[in-house]
Amino acid sequence: ILNVEQSPQSLHVQEGDSTNFTCSFPSSNFYALHWYRWETAKSPEALFVMTLNGDEKKKGRISATLNTKEGYSYLYIKGSQPEDSATYLCAFSSGSARQLTFGSGTQLTVLP
């Protein structure tokens, strides 16, 4: 059983604050790490797919880093806006199990 842990479970920040959260996954037999953004009443939307140790990806004010040796990825949001409020999911796959195993998500609320 592959365990993907996300922390914190929920987070409230003020508009303009920068924030980050963590995804932990098994470091052995790593294949890929995905980040998704899931707004209430909508469907999960892909943010990043990361495969290489040390990878950094950026999309506007959102960026992510990957450390496959120690088994974690960080998602950063710079200058949070109320429209960033959503649940951020990470999903991991290993070489032996091609399908994605999702974490429970970090629920971000950005207060105006």
Place this chain on the structure above:
Amino acid sequence: DSGVTQTPKHLITATGQRVTLRCSPRSGDLSVYWYQQSLDQGLQFLIQYYNGEERAKGNILERFSAQQFPDLHSELNLSSLELGDSALYFCASSVGFGGSTDTQYFGPGTRLTVL
């Protein structure tokens, strides 16, 4: 809008019944994935089809089955329904055969309520 469509949006049924959920992938995508989101659990992978063939199987109960048709739409059949089957069922699609670097595009989901 991801381009993945799912019908129906909501479904209310009784225990013991059978239902069919339908998914149309994005144009050009050959893989379809089914996920279950229960209240107390994260997204759980159920099954994947690629170009009509079953490609990978996750935590799918024997009471559940799926198929992908020649036009690439997919159906998830849930039978002998139990209260615990109440959940949000998502379909996702991707271009490739599911090497897990493929980006998956999610549909809006079908909310199933079993009474």
